[in-house]
Amino acid sequence: MPDLQAHLHALEVALQTKEVRSSRARLLEILAPDFREFGRSGRSYGLAEILAGLTTEVTVAKTAIEDFTISLLSEEILLATYRGIRFNDDGIELRTNRSSIWRLEKDGRWRMVFHQGTPAA
Structure with a gap:
């Protein structure tokens, strides 16, 4: 399972990069x-809204992931949880508890089916 954890961690990190966020094709490989996403703001987003929003972002905030873990829910479904840290232009850290549900697709790829961000206390 360490290889799977490393693979999914890499995908979560990739989703925070300008290269992936600006590429509809790359996003469709991962999502x-x-x-569906329940954002940190409390808003709900489907794939169409995510694609429209991410591919038109002008800047991408600096981010970090800590305490990344995965839990297998079944052979094809797993839960990833972590603390996301976003650094704003003033250097202030915005911490968010994040969870993602990943599904093993028929093509052998893990794709994210759900993501939620909740402000950390």
């Missing part, structure tokens, strides 16, 4: 067609 499932039925993807």
